[in-house]
Amino acid sequence: MSISDSTILSVQDVSISYLAHRGKVRAVSRVSFDLHQGESLALIGESGCGKSTLNLGIIRLLPKTGRIDQGKILYTTRDGRVVDVLGLSEREMREFRWAECAMVFQAALNSLNPVIRVRDMVYDTAQAHGRHDRVQIRKRMLELFRRVRLDPERVFNAYPHELSGGMRQRVLLALGVLLNPQVVILDEPTTAVDILTQRTILEVLRELRAAMGFSIIFISHDLSIAAEMADTVATMYAGEIVEIGPVEELFYRPRHAYTLGLLEAVPKLSVGAQELVSIPGSPPDLIEPPPGCKFHPRCPFVTERCRREPPPLVEEAPGHRVACFESARVLAHSQPVR
Amino acid sequence: MEATTSPQAVQSGWAAFWKATRRALTGYTARTLLQGLLTIWAVMTFTFVLIRQMPSNPVQIEAERIVREELVSYEEAYSRAASLFDFDPNQPIIEQYVEYLAKLIRLDFGQSITSAGTPVLDQILQYLPWTVFSVGLGLLISFTIGIFVGMAMAYWRGGILDNVVTALASILFGIPNYIIALLIILILGVQLKLFSVAEALGRVDPTIEPGFTPEYIGSVLSHAILPVVTYVSATVGGWILTMKSSTIATLGEEYVTVAQARGLSQWRVLTAYVGRNAMLPLVTRLAISIGFVVGGSVIIEDIYRYRGLGKFLTTAIVARDYTSMQGVFLVIAVSVVVANMLADVLYGALDPRVRVGKEQ
Amino acid sequence: MCLHHRVLEGKMRKLTVLILLALLLTSVAPVIGQAGQAPAGTFYGAWPYFLPPDGHLNSFATGGPSGIGLYYRWVELPMAYFLRAQGEYEPWLAESWEFEGDEAFVVHLRQDAKWSDGNPITADDLVGTYAIGRILLWSDFNYVGEVEKVDDYTVRFHLANPSLLARHLILRTTIRSMAVYGDLAQKAMEVYASGANKDSESWLALQTEIKEFRPEVVVASGPFIYGLEDIGDSFMTLHWQPNSIFSETVKFGEVKIWYGETEAVTPLVLDGKVSYATHGFPPATDQAMMDAGLRIIRGPYGYGAAVYINHDKYPFSRPEVRQAMAMAIDRAESAFLTKGLSALPVQYMAGMADSLVELWLSEEDRAALNTYPYDPAAAEQLLLSIGFTRDANGKWLDDNGDPVVGEYIFQAEWADYGAAAQNAVEQLNDFGFQITGRAVQWQQLDEDLKAGNFTLTVRSWGAASPFPSDQFNQVLRTWNYPGLGEGQKGINFPMEFEWRGEQIDFGKLIADAGAGLDPEAQRPFVAKAAAIYNDLLPVIPLSEALANNPLNENLVSGAPADDDPIWLNGGGSVDNYITYLVMNGILTPGPEA
Known part of the structure; x- marks a missing residue:
């Protein structure tokens, strides 16, 4: 179990699949990445590319039909021990969840039980981790609510439906850091809220992170948010990480045709709408994926080799790894755009 | 006000x-x-x-009965029946209605037509408690079993319990309750002699002095077994299947995953997050069922000679005893309405979203 | 080790046998310790009796002792018991009786009869009973005027309308104790003496008071008695009492009456828990009861299924068509399909029960009746003779060339009459008519029938009454315009017509057949009415219903053989043969009672 000093979570060669009637769906294949102390990692990609599955896999809450076929998820505890999350017992796993690694789900619309008050969910969470001092918990929770700019008393006693979408998202965010986890996974944290709320959420997230120093994995298909929040960005396509690198590198010098496609699909204020390009075709079938590079049927840079041979993930610049035979052409193509 | x-x-x-x-x-x-x-x-x-x-009237029906049972001529039977009943077939219906309404406002249900001198309220009070007891108990048991088994099946979906109970529940759901009752009597009673078809039927052993004695209560409970078992077997399948599908739907909700992600124990997730939410849609059904409890389970009451309000109502219908029928229908209407109000209150207590909706 | 095992097994077996034996003994242990000199043994009846508050102890109102079926007459005795086969009365509370010309009917009560409270049964009780009965509009008063106490044991009924029916009604009336009903009887006499009539306020008020009266006890004249505490929801119990004229002769100390209608009583019967039941059981149950070793008593009812015809509908209004129909329907098949073994095909087709035909008509008169044997060829000849023809498909066309079509409605709830109707439709269609059957809710069918809103339907010919006039009237008054309300036509059979060159007033003829006190004087009228009925067939009788009352000979012994005339008395509530057999001590507890 080799792991560098500052690495808090090391995902090594993880594959996850679902059993469907037609066969095995390879939702995540052989994904590896390291998350460092205080780092913010953004996972970007189209829906269905395996981002959410990967995250559920990390806290082992896959649906019944899903299973982790191989790999390791190494986690460094606060006292410096390294454990394989996949080797934890059910009990240990329960402890691990939320206390070590919290997960804030998409939009929070359905993430809170509609018939239970916020405070009861707070106490539930604390009690599940052996914290029974209600006065203390309440104090801390109110403080966190204040930090995420909520009216603490009102929200604490409210039912979920009495709160707006943005408020619910912040409740969940505050709840997520209640137990002071080292890792917070955010699954589309700003998807279903308006642009102003989005800003607020991003701001409080940044403040919380600055104050508490947790690491973040977040999933988004909103590249501007990724650009703003992330230190590192990983592009996922068809269950694989096809490109990973520092945010500046990846956005300004993309070397994978898919990353480039994602960037070109984002509207920019500086230019007219007519230059928007969407990626032709649709994501591949994960039960019988295409041979070679899985992106090749949609790729404008495709060559004969791409159709035959899967490209390996190769470090082409410091910290910037890419799985593309034609990365040089992609890089060259991407430059005039900026 | x-x-x-x-x-x-x-x-x-x-x-x-x-x-x-x-x-x-x-x-x-x-x-x-x-x-x-x-x-x-x-x-x-x-x-x-x-x-x-409805065709015919109380006097004609009674006359038919007298002809059949006492082997006398129709005319003799008719004049006897007419003198025995407080019923004037020629009174205009609007007049009858006003009279009835005037009494009803004073909570007077009037007197039975076919049993002159017997207040309808007394009749209802004689039968209602037994029906409420037997059908209510059956409903309670049926609902409870349904909730727990349905949830367990959804939780271990595809397991042995699920497969066996689904098959069983579907079969039970499809068999009418009177068939179950007859099968119980004929197979368990007459064939296997597990109980005496003579003594086990009825509401209570009439030789036991009524009162809060162990014998009397024991007799009441043991006599309720057959109707309750029949009622439960005929209705539990519905509850189980509904609870199962509702639980499956709830299990797919995100807040359940989130609760698990928060590290909550299985039990806590199951009770506070799955069970409670999955039960919500069943509450309305339960309320409707409670409302109809007083109507009794006519055929079960008939076959087991368990004389409750349902059996009384059918007897009244056959005899065209308008006032008695009216009384029972009224009690049923009241109980359905009250049960529905109760359901609203209960639903509000269980689901805060509804509560606010009402207040606005 | 093997040996040891076997010894142990032997011991176990012995123990098991012992336990079983002990269980068996306790369960079979006879009921001992009956109070006083009450006979041992229980009679197990079954009846859908009334439960309090509907059930009470006022035998003048529904729900009282009179509501417990045939067992009522085990509690309150009538003056006499009618033996149908002989057409005679056996004296019970009455000792003797006679007509005083056309003026009065006099009853002499037994002087040794006592109530259960020890008081003698006297003329006051009988007069009081009738005083209340008058207020309740008993049909006896169609014939009776004043009721006069002659002495303590003699009562004179003045006849307003001399009829043998008066005797029949009076003698079979149960007498009530004035210890219970005395006040009401007193008021009844006062109201009657005041000149009030049945529409007067005082009369109606007393009627209500009588119906609402709830005595606390029963004062019985029969050998059995009960109180409210004996009415349970699953069975009620009658206890023996020592003061009745039958107390010494009855052989049962207790009567247990299971509650229930047919469906509820059937398993009890099959399980051997019922001595005797009068419920009408369907043919399938009938077979199951025979398989269970029960004896089935098949007493005649005196009526049965008939094809009812709307005489406004051509061509059914033609007598020849009805005669042809009578020959085109196989009545044996019809009877079997209607009630299995519990129905017989009608033989004489005279509008009265076959047993009554034999009792009332001379051999010569009987020979003159057309028995309409099953003969489609003869039926065909008859139709051809009145100008009917068959079309290419063999279907009948009437003399106007119209097809013989019609709807045959039947009672949806009555399995037996439904079967009779469907079979009749089938047989008539085989013959070449075009009849369609349709099930109708039974009370609705009665309304349709009264309104004349039908072509063909099924209902009863005949009646349970032993009087021919009652038998004729079941069809000709109850379901025909003379007996129906304003605007209702029923079968609309014309009651005045020319028959064999003679002008007939059928209503008067039938009335004459029941008028007066001399059966011999009635006989020619009966014969003539029967002959006319037989020829014109206002309805077409098909079968006569028989009861199928199960008798469990494990629970009762001493029942006479099947050919004993007592069985002709039938399984009704009044004059039931079981009542006769129990009161006279002929029926005794069986080996398992």
């Missing part, structure tokens, strides 16, 4: 009264009550007219 005794109110008495009334009427509770009363009145009026449109 709020009292308006302030000086201003006295000065403009009517206006204040009107205002207070309006305020009270727009109150949710008052509105619900009024709605309930209107419903009951409408049902009462509707049945009043309807049952009198």
